[in-house]
Amino acid sequence: xxxxxxxxxxxxxxxxxxxxxxxxxxxxxxxxxxxxxxxxxxxxxxxxxxxxxxxxxxxxxxxxxxxxxxxxxxxxxxxxxxxxxxxxxxxxxxxxxxxxxxxxxxxxx
Amino acid sequence: xxxxxxxxxxxxxxxxxxxxxxxxxxxxxxxxxxxxxxxxxxxxxxxxxxxxxxxxxxxxxxxxxxxxxxxxxxxxxxxxxxxxxxxxxxxxxxxxxxxxxxxxxxxxxxxxxxxxxxxxxxx
Numbered sequence: 466x467x468x469x470x471x472x473x474x475x476x477x478x479x480x481x482x483x484x485x486x487x488x489x490x491x492x493x494x495x496x497x498x499x500x501x502x503x504x505x506x507x508x509x510x511x512x513x514x515x516x517x518x519x520x521x522x523x524x525x526x527x528x529x530x531x532x533x534x535x536x537x538x539x540x541x542x543x544x545x546x547x548x549x550x551x552x553x554x555x556x557x558x559x560x561x562x563x564x565x566x567x568x569x570x571x572x573x574x
Numbered sequence: 575x576x577x578x579x580x581x582x583x584x585x586x587x588x589x590x591x592x593x594x595x596x597x598x599x600x601x602x603x604x605x606x607x608x609x610x611x612x613x614x615x616x617x618x619x620x621x622x623x624x625x626x627x628x629x630x631x632x633x634x635x636x637x638x639x640x641x642x643x644x645x646x647x648x649x650x651x652x653x654x655x656x657x658x659x660x661x662x663x664x665x666x667x668x669x670x671x672x673x674x675x676x677x678x679x680x681x682x683x684x685x686x687x688x689x690x691x692x693x694x695x696x697x
Contacts, residue, residue, distance in 0.1 A: 500684070507669055507688065508619060561636075562633050
């Protein structure tokens with residue numbers, strides 16, 4: 466089945482820009498969605514259809530998707546952004562309709 | 575307000591069974607597919623099972639195929655996961671999640687999640 470690859474960790478200083486990647490074969494042809502999970506909490510939808518933000522998600526969060534890599538970009542990183550981030554795609558015609566990446570832990574230095 | 579509330583988790587011996595429930599409110603339950611997603615301690619998210627809005631189509635991850643059964647009661651706005659032949663590696667927090675689609679075979683994602691229920695498989 467389709468595999469999504471994320472770096473296990475990304476570290477960034479406050480006020481800087483964090484980029485979290487999600488790699489997959491021709492992922493640019495798929496819709497990519499992102500979830501944020503803070504410690505001890507359930508995941509929440511952060512970005513959908515590559516670059517759409519649900520209401521309430523700050524504009525500091527943006528997304529892009531092209532070729533073999535989708536990217537979640539967090540500008541002006543704040544301490545409160547420290548969390549695990551997961552990408553997700555769909556496999557419409559398979560036994561695994563929903564697929565998650567392994568997750569990336571964002572550490573704010 | 576959309577709410578998803580899981581229940582039914584607990585300690586179970588290897589080889590045992592457990593049924594999880596997810597009671598939902600705040601949206602028209604029968605319109606959307608629903609999934610179970612689990613997270614082992616210290617690990618990432620793993621999609622487990624999905625069921626279409628009407629309940630006529632389901633799919634399960636290879637890791638639980640033949641052991642877990644997802645079902646739903648649209649008249650009572652409740653999603654279920656019947657887990658049997660449980661193994662230590664099934665130990666995880668189990669989340670129910672609302673899909674944005676009705677069908678399991680169209681591209682979708684999860685816009686609402688419950689708080690999760692912990693399942694521990696141990697002797």
